[in-house]
Amino acid sequence: xxxxxxxxxxxxxxxxxxxxxxxxxxxxxxxxxxxxxxxxxxxxxxxxxxxxxxxxxxxxxxxxxxxxxxxxxxxxxxxxxxxxxxxxxxxxxxxxxxxxxxxxxxxxxxxxxxxxxxxxxxxxxxxxxxxxxxxxxxxxxxxxxxxxxxxxxxxxxxxxxxxxxxxxxxxxxxxxxxxxxxxxxxxxxxxxxxxxxxxxxxxxxxxxxxxxxxxxxxxxxxxxxxxxxxxxxxxxxxxxxxxxxxxxxxxxxxxxxxxxxxxxxxxxxxxxxxxxxxxxxxxxxxxxxxxxxxxxxxxxxxxxxxxxxxxxxxxxxxxxxxxxxxxxxxxxxxxxxxxxxxxxxxxxxxxxxxxxxxxxxxxxxxxxxxxxxxxxxxxxxxxxxxxxxxxxxxxxxxxxxxxxxxxxxxxxxxxxxxxxxxxxxxxxxxxxxxxxxxxxxxxxxxxxxxxxx
Amino acid sequence: xxxxxxxxxxxxxxxxxxxxxxxxxxxxxxxxxxxxxxxxxxxxxxxxxxxxxxxxxxxxxxxxxxxxxxxxxxxxxxxxxxxxxxxxxxxxxxxxxxxxxxxxxxxxxxxxxxxxxxxxxxxxxxxxxxxxxxxxxxxxxxxxxxxxxxxxxxxxxxxxxxxxxxxxxxxxxxxxxxxxxxxxxxxxxxxxxxxxxxxxxxxxxxxxxxxxxxxxx
Numbered sequence: 001x002x003x004x005x006x007x008x009x010x011x012x013x014x015x016x017x018x019x020x021x022x023x024x025x026x027x028x029x030x031x032x033x034x035x036x037x038x039x040x041x042x043x044x045x046x047x048x049x050x051x052x053x054x055x056x057x058x059x060x061x062x063x064x065x066x067x068x069x070x071x072x073x074x075x076x077x078x079x080x081x082x083x084x085x086x087x088x089x090x091x092x093x094x095x096x097x098x099x100x101x102x103x104x105x106x107x108x109x110x111x112x113x114x115x116x117x118x119x120x121x122x123x124x125x126x127x128x129x130x131x132x133x134x135x136x137x138x139x140x141x142x143x144x145x146x147x148x149x150x151x152x153x154x155x156x157x158x159x160x161x162x163x164x165x166x167x168x169x170x171x172x173x174x175x176x177x178x179x180x181x182x183x184x185x186x187x188x189x190x191x192x193x194x195x196x197x198x199x200x201x202x203x204x205x206x207x208x209x210x211x212x213x214x215x216x217x218x219x220x221x222x223x224x225x226x227x228x229x230x231x232x233x234x235x236x237x238x239x240x241x242x243x244x245x246x247x248x249x250x251x252x253x254x255x256x257x258x259x260x261x262x263x264x265x266x267x268x269x270x271x272x273x274x275x276x277x278x279x280x281x282x283x284x285x286x287x288x289x290x291x292x293x294x295x296x297x298x299x300x301x302x303x304x305x306x307x308x309x310x311x312x313x314x315x316x317x318x319x320x321x322x323x324x325x326x327x328x329x330x331x332x333x334x335x336x337x338x339x340x341x342x343x344x345x346x347x348x349x350x351x352x353x354x355x356x357x358x359x360x361x362x363x364x365x366x367x368x369x370x371x372x373x374x375x376x377x378x379x380x381x382x383x384x385x386x387x388x389x390x391x392x393x394x395x396x397x398x399x400x401x402x403x404x405x406x407x408x409x410x411x412x413x414x415x416x417x418x419x420x421x422x423x424x425x426x427x428x429x430x431x432x433x434x435x436x437x438x439x440x441x442x443x444x445x446x447x448x449x450x451x452x453x
Numbered sequence: 454x455x456x457x458x459x460x461x462x463x464x465x466x467x468x469x470x471x472x473x474x475x476x477x478x479x480x481x482x483x484x485x486x487x488x489x490x491x492x493x494x495x496x497x498x499x500x501x502x503x504x505x506x507x508x509x510x511x512x513x514x515x516x517x518x519x520x521x522x523x524x525x526x527x528x529x530x531x532x533x534x535x536x537x538x539x540x541x542x543x544x545x546x547x548x549x550x551x552x553x554x555x556x557x558x559x560x561x562x563x564x565x566x567x568x569x570x571x572x573x574x575x576x577x578x579x580x581x582x583x584x585x586x587x588x589x590x591x592x593x594x595x596x597x598x599x600x601x602x603x604x605x606x607x608x609x610x611x612x613x614x615x616x617x618x619x620x621x622x623x624x625x626x627x628x629x630x631x632x633x634x635x636x637x638x639x640x641x642x643x644x645x646x647x648x649x650x651x652x653x654x655x656x657x658x659x660x661x662x663x664x665x666x667x668x669x670x
Contacts, residue, residue: 053486054658060483061655063648064598065529066589070521081588102482103643140669141518143526144648145511145656147663299666302492312494351496351667375669376517 028122031170032163036118039162043121044095047158051100058151059096061144062086068138068148073379074131077398085138085148088127091120092155121164128155129166130392134259134292135344135379149349156261165260166392169385173256176220177265180272182256185223187248193223194246197231205234209245215282215311216246217253217273219290221420229289229420232447233316239450240328250276253293258300259385270296270304277311284312286319289443291345291383291419298350315346316443317418321355324362330451333364339412340367341403341426341439342377343419356418356442363449368412378402382425400429407437418442457624460631468635475642476650484654496667503664504657510670511656528576528583535573539566539609563616570613577606597644604640607633 034042069075069084081087098104098113107113136149159165165173172182179186185193191207198205206212216237222229237244250273257265277285287293294315302309314322323329340356347353353374360367372378381399386392403426407415415437417423426439454462497503514522540546542561551557581602584590611633615626641647663670 051486053484053488054662056483056486057651057655057658060479061648061651063645064590064593064595065525066587066593067518067522067525069589070518075589079588081592084589084593087593102479106643139659140515141522143511143529144652145507145659147659299493302494303489305492308492308494348669349666351663353667353669372517376515 028125029165029167029170030122030163031165031167034163039164040116040118040121043158043162043164044099044116045158046161047092047095047154048100051154055151055154056096056101058146058148059089059093060101061146062093063144065143067141067143071137071141073133073135073137073381073399073402074395077402078395082127083131083395085132085152086146088124088132089148089151089155091116091124092151092158121159121162125159125164125166126391128152128159129169129384130386130389131395133344133379133381133383133386135383136349137344137376137379140348140376153258153261156259157263158261160261166389168388168390169256169260172388173260173262173265176252176254176256177262177268181220181223181252182254183220183224185220185252187251190218190223190246190251191248193227194230197227198234201231203231203234204238205230206245208248209243209280212243212245212280212282214242214244214284214286215250215273215277215280216244216286216288217251217293218246218288219254219293219420220252221254221290221424222288223252225424226420226441228444229441232441232444233286233288235447235450236320236329236443240323245280247276247280249279250274253288253290253297255293255296256385258296259292266296266300267304270301273297274301274305274309282311284314284319285309287313287315289316289418289420289423289441291343291350291421294350294352295345315350315352315355315418317346317355317359318352320443320446321358324359324446329362329446331363331446331449332451334445334449335364336414337366337368337412338414338416338440339370339407339410340373340442341370341380341407341415341417341422342374343417343422344377344379344383346418347377348375356416359442359446360416363445365414366412368410370406370410372406378406380422380425380429382421382428387421387425387428396425397429397432400425400433404429404433404435404437414440416440416442416445455624455628457628457631460628460635464632464635465638468638472638472641476647479642479647480650480654491665493666495665497664500661500665503662503670504660506664507660507670508653508656525583528580532573532576532580535569535576536605536609538569539573539612542566542569543612567613567616570609573609574606574613577602577609581606600640601644601646604633604637605646608637 066084068086072083072085075083094113095116098107132152134149134152139147139149142148176182194205194207216233218230253273255266255269257269273285287297298313301313320329340360342348357367370377380403381396386396417439423439423441429435430438514526538561543566544560547557547560584594584598608630611626611630614620615623615630620626660670
């Protein structure tokens with residue numbers, strides 16, 4: 001299917017509370033004109049393309065104990081066994097054993113593992129995309145230590161190349177690749193927004209400075225839905241007196257290429273940020289309140305670049321924590337209780353677990369931890385691109401109820417996180433359930449409470 | 454050559470050969486695959502500590518998961534510990550290992566081994582019933598799961614019968630016991646029983662990768 005056809009058949013709904021395309025009820029979606037046989041062959045080829053010892057170890061090690069189900073919000077919320085995390089990889093396990101494992105020749109000769117069919121892949125589309133946020137909670141329970149989320153990521157590579165991605169996710173990924181943003185935050189829109197926000201808020205927002213020590217990026221969700229984040233970022237960096245800039249050639253940190261499984265699009269998006277930071281001669285790249293953007297650049301950026309990056313990469317919460325601890329950021333005491341939702345890709349899988357807590361400590365907030373917190377926190381249910389997929393709404397809302405209970409049980413006055421995708425998922429859940437809790441941004445909380453110099 | 458001679462001789466010899474060759478083939482087939490270099494700036498330089506940590510700590514569930522996994526984990530511990538006690542605590546087994554390696558150690562009382570065998574078999578039966586009845590396990594299970602269960606259960610059961618001289622001549626029971634062990638050895642490299650080796654590689658891999666990032670393990 002061409003881009004024009006996608007846009008006319010499934011037009012993007014940018015005015016909705018969250019982006020989507022029409023016709024969300026389709027059982028499974030296809031892109032392109034490949035035959036069924038080609039789709040299967042392509043899916044398997046790209047699944048094993050980036051395959052190495054790590055993925056092989058994992059696929060060899062599963063003992064079918066089923067414990068991963070007990071860590072997955074989609075299984076716990078529905079008790080439907082098909083949402084068992086390792087089951088989401090069944091066709092890929094089957095293909096690995098038959099085509100690539102140490103005993104593949106025996107499996108093929110005796111037909112002990114059947115060839116994967118396109119019907120299987122179509123049926124698994126909803127499991128690989130709709131019901132996996134790549135949150136990696138299952139990795140923490142697996143007695144064999146298998147990182148199931150990373151395998152789902154590899155499976156998405158195959159599904160993407162085979163043209164078997166849910167339409168909404170594919171459409172926003174394609175749009176991000178074509179326009180530079182999944183939500184229409186093109187370079188021109190971004191610059192206009194910065195100019196308007198600077199005027200409106202009487203704050204300097206430098207864009208495209210030729211040289212800067214710090215390059216800052218945003219997520220498209222912030223640019224289009226939470227523009228106060230741009231203002232908050234500017235206020236804090238100006239407060240610190242840093243030589244910083246946004247760059248219109250590298251401002252958008254979300255990476256829908258990665259979420260949809262398109263390695264080439266992922267690479268293109270990451271290289272924009274890397275080139276922009278190098279062009280500015282910056283020593284620091286700050287990533288926005290976005291979970292997957294952190295994983296894409298902090299942990300995968302250098303590997304896409306092919307060598308160590310010539311600058312540091314920090315999530316905004318890490319940057320705030322560093323400057324809170326060294327006394328550069330001074331804030332007025334908040335004087336309220338709050339609970340913090342750990343974004344999976346930043347805390348559990350990214351390792352920046354204590355940074356937001358250091359910031360909250362600096363704010364003088366009385367932090368009430370949720371029952372399962374930090375690395376074992378329950379996912380909001382919207383990560384991994386799931387919040388874009390409308391047909392996934394029913395199970396996503398079920399999973400979100402786990403989160404709501406966690407938050408309610410904590411009993412804090414405020415609810416804070418450091419991921420705009422989580423924030424968007426919470427806003428959607430709040431609206432759906434008429435919930436009385438509103439998700440706040442850590443970044444905006446700091447900016448709103450800066451002490452006057 | 455009678456059945457016992459066959460079981461003690463060619464059957465065990467060939468089974469041990471398949472066992473050794475199969476394990477080597479499978480491990481080499483995995484470990485020799487490419488490992489991409491990681492150019493990202495490590496949060497923790499000593500990633501091997503994470504490997505050691507995960508290998509040890511994943512042996513029991515985290516507090517957050519304990520309630521949902523306690524039964525399965527306890528069951529697993531019961532039959533795994535039972536198998537170890539039987540394999541390394543029973544006097545005839547120790548004599549076998551001594552003949553093979555020259556190493557010996559004190560044995561446990563035979564009655565204790567019989568009791569342990571009974572508990573182990575009971576636990577394995579519960580494991581099977583659970584696999585057949587739990588919706589998640591039933592969905593995940595394939596031939597490997599059931600056959601691996603069978604080749605684990607049979608040596609314990611036949612061993613108990615041989616010690617008790619129950620059901621047939623001792624020589625016949627012993628031969629059947631040895632043949633069941635041979636079957637276990639032959640199947641070992643091909644199925645999930647390999648987890649006894651892979652558990653260290655898999656846990657160690659994740660532990661090292663995650664420690665490097667400071668991610669939760």
